[in-house]
Amino acid sequence: MNKSSQNDKYFSDHDYDGIKELNNPSPYWVLFLFLGTIGFSLFYLVHYFGYPDNGMDQISEYNKQMTMAGKQADQHPSEAGAAFVMDKEQMEKGAKLYSEKGCIACHGLKGEGNAIGPNLTDKFWIHGCKPADLVKVITEGVPEKGMTPFKSMMTDVQINSVSAYILGTLAGSNPPNAKANQGIECK
Numbered sequence: 457m458n459k460s461s462q463n464d465k466y467f468s469d470h471d472y473d474g475i476k477e478l479n480n481p482s483p484y485w486v487l488f489l490f491l492g493t494i495g496f497s498l499f500y501l502v503h504y505f506g507y508p509d510n511g512m513d514q515i516s517e518y519n520k521q522m523t524m525a526g527k528q529a530d531q532h533p534s535e536a537g538a539a540f541v542m543d544k545e546q547m548e549k550g551a552k553l554y555s556e557k558g559c560i561a562c563h564g565l566k567g568e569g570n571a572i573g574p575n576l577t578d579k580f581w582i583h584g585c586k587p588a589d590l591v592k593v594i595t596e597g598v599p600e601k602g603m604t605p606f607k608s609m610m611t612d613v614q615i616n617s618v619s620a621y622i623l624g625t626l627a628g629s630n631p632p633n634a635k636a637n638q639g640i641e642c643k
């Protein structure tokens with residue numbers, strides 16, 4: 457082994473049967489990046505897979521998403537506050553549905569009510585004052601009192617339209633032959 461001082465500068469002192477290794481370290485910024493990725497991988501591993509019960513691992517995320525999706529599906533759009541718009545278009549659609557779906561038979565041509573169903577034009581409501589109550593009665597019906605559940609015959613959007621028609625057009629319209637008040641007065 458006869459290293460010149462010149463060689464010392466370029467070779468490391470690793471010597472494998474006369475084969476020498478160049479001393480050529482990577483620049484500090486590359487080293488820094490490299491160590492950084494190792495540090496990040498440790499953080500990532502612990503945070504997203506290892507730390508018990510922090511809810512960040514994939515299974516917990518998946519379960520969270522599924523429960524959220526389930527809740528959204530259960531929620532009626534109008535109960536969620538969306539989609540219940542009482543504009544002219546909705547009311548016109550609702551008016552058509554009101555005759556097409558046979559509401560007329562039990563609530564009268566103008567919502568005045570008849571021997572079967574209550575008046576839908578007065579301020580008195582049997583099942584509550586909120587628009588959501590209306591939607592619920594139409595959706596679930598009151599089978600024991602003769603009100604058909606419409607959830608299998610109408611979409612949520614259609615039920616919203618017909619509710620918009622009742623609240624926006626029929627309510628307060630004061631038709632002839634109106635049936636007497638039933639239920640509680642809503643302001």
Ligand code: HEC
Binds near residue numbers: 562584
């Ligand atoms: C087979 C007869 C029948 C049909 C068809 C019918 N209803 Fe009814 N509806 C009733 C009866 C009876 C009640 C009263 C239920 C009660 O006393 O609890 C009622 C109640 C309601 C109420 C609640 C009224 C209140 O005072 O709270 C709404 C709203 C309503 N119906 C809307 C509709 C709409 C909209 C349709 C058509 C899509 C429809 N109904 C079709 C018989 C009917």
